[in-house]
Amino acid sequence: MARVGFSLYLITDRRQTNSRPLDEVIEAALRGGVKAVQLREKDLSPREQLELAHRLRELTSRYGARLLVNDRLDIALAVEADGVHLGEAGIDPATARRLIGPERLIGVSCHSVAGALAAQQGGADFITFGPVFATPSKARYGEPVGVKPLSEAKRQLRIPIFALGGICRNSVPEVLAAGADGIAMISAIIAADNPREEAAAFLDLLPSPAGNE
Numbered sequence: 001m002a003r004v005g006f007s008l009y010l011i012t013d014r015r016q017t018n019s020r021p022l023d024e025v026i027e028a029a030l031r032g033g034v035k036a037v038q039l040r041e042k043d044l045s046p047r048e049q050l051e052l053a054h055r056l057r058e059l060t061s062r063y064g065a066r067l068l069v070n071d072r073l074d075i076a077l078a079v080e081a082d083g084v085h086l087g088e089a090g091i092d093p094a095t096a097r098r099l100i101g102p103e104r105l106i107g108v109s110c111h112s113v114a115g116a117l118a119a120q121q122g123g124a125d126f127i128t129f130g131p132v133f134a135t136p137s138k139a140r141y142g143e144p145v146g147v148k149p150l151s152e153a154k155r156q157l158r159i160p161i162f163a164l165g166g167i168c169r170n171s172v173p174e175v176l177a178a179g180a181d182g183i184a185m186i187s188a189i190i191a192a193d194n195p196r197e198e199a200a201a202f203l204d205l206l207p208s209p210a211g212n213e
Ligand code: 3NM
Pocket: 011, 109, 110, 111, 128, 129, 130, 131, 132, 134, 135, 136, 137, 141, 164, 165, 166, 167, 184, 185, 186, 187, 188
């Protein structure tokens, strides 16, 4: 975890903010202690993603948090993000590494033990693994895989593994017991009535130095 340095990974979805501006929700989560944010607004145009990335870069820097950009290496580089987050079927981590250099983080979304091993082999710094549980985020992430393959992936990986998909406060002990090094989520924080308090409550459940460097 040393290189990664956070254990709560917040993923954006501006459609789940209950009509609040995304920046406002992200800032509340940062106030609650979130130290890593992934910009994931795939349906925005590249220009719109770039503009949002600039704003989130400013916000995350202000709170000493990392910013990672989903898929778009160009946007990550343009705003001096701390890393990129790749899909299993996207640009492979080894190619991404050549483009973004040795310092920036590479996260990869994995859905199977084989995918997790391939991501590690390709040079990923960490992976998200899921969907562990049924996700209220509705999009098509496939059937929940449960905690068993998460444990199996953990057994075979050296890099940190973040449980993703349907994570709520109640499920944190189970995924930690299964071997997750951290957790990642959209709705539990983005759609929360009070994203600041929710983020802080999640961080309290995570082993120290949860969310902190
Ligand atoms: N990726 P929530 S599940 C963006 O399994 C994403 O790779 C997944 O949303 C994967 O925390 C997911 O609201 C959605 O369940 C997670």
